[in-house]
Amino acid sequence: MNKSLYDYLILLGDSPLILGHRLSELCGHGPNLETDIALSNIALDLFGQVRNWFQYAAEIHGEGKTEDDIAFLRYEHEYRNVVLTEQPNKDFAWVIARQFYFDAFHYSLLTQLCESRDERISAIAAKSIKEVTYHRRFSSEWVKRLGDGTEESHIRMQNAIAHFAMYKGELFEETNVEKEMFSAGIGADFKLIKAQFESFTNEVLNEAGLEIPQIDWTQRGGKQGVHSEHLGYILADLQYMQRAYPGMQW
């Protein structure tokens, strides 16, 4: 098995998996019917992408491993999602700020992966980029609306943008596997992702009348398997069924 490629696919799949789970928690609890459905649509888009990454990873792994084994039967320290994605849904501004930072990163990552030398990766990226283009449009539109809305919406959006700023640095931290994949022409250039991320988010925040948070440190660890306390609870929820009834089917 190609261990590096397998690890790389896990890195690609884990962040959308955990973010998708967070969004799915809002199903039936969104601020209104329209936004509720929009957030559930985004969750489903992300799960579809995760399935593509994990199906590929399972094939590379061999020995009968399936996408479900990868999604549901790993332990907390084996997940490689960025810490940003596991942060809870506090209010709508939090949901939007978390989504906005992730979408800005995700869009730039997938744009580059469309050109990956690995044809399977470039095909998955090409399919996903249309979805993520819409996600980025949805979240940045809401950043502008809330930032430029009422006094209260402005304060809440500003607080959320400032709160999640400490998590964005991890998006650009390159692991050894990602370095290796970039040199092989398979992965993405993180310097370019960072530059595109900064220019896109700054432009939206300016338009929204929001201050760009100045931060001097970064919350990190997710990509090495060191997570915040929230991931354990997510996994308890996510894995309960497979652990209680191994191999169960609908």
Add this chain to the structure above:
Amino acid sequence: MTMKKEWPVWEVFIRSRSGLDHRHAGSVHAADAKMALENARDVYTRRQEGVSIWVVPSASITASDPEEGGELFEPAKDKVYRHPTFYDLPDELTHM
């Protein structure tokens, strides 16, 4: 997460891939036309229902009064000759 003030209602019209006309699909709440379009996309085109969307503020629609249904619509009931059912249509003629 509750809203103190409800957004206005918009009527949504969708044109399907094979359709020639926009058909009424339902309604959404939205603060403005742009948001109404996005909401309509999220609510009414999830299953590939459409390739084009129109939204119209519900308040802009003038509706007939259901009470007046009798005088408005009943008179057409027994005038079958107004339907073009007495003609044989050539096969080449579509969209009738």
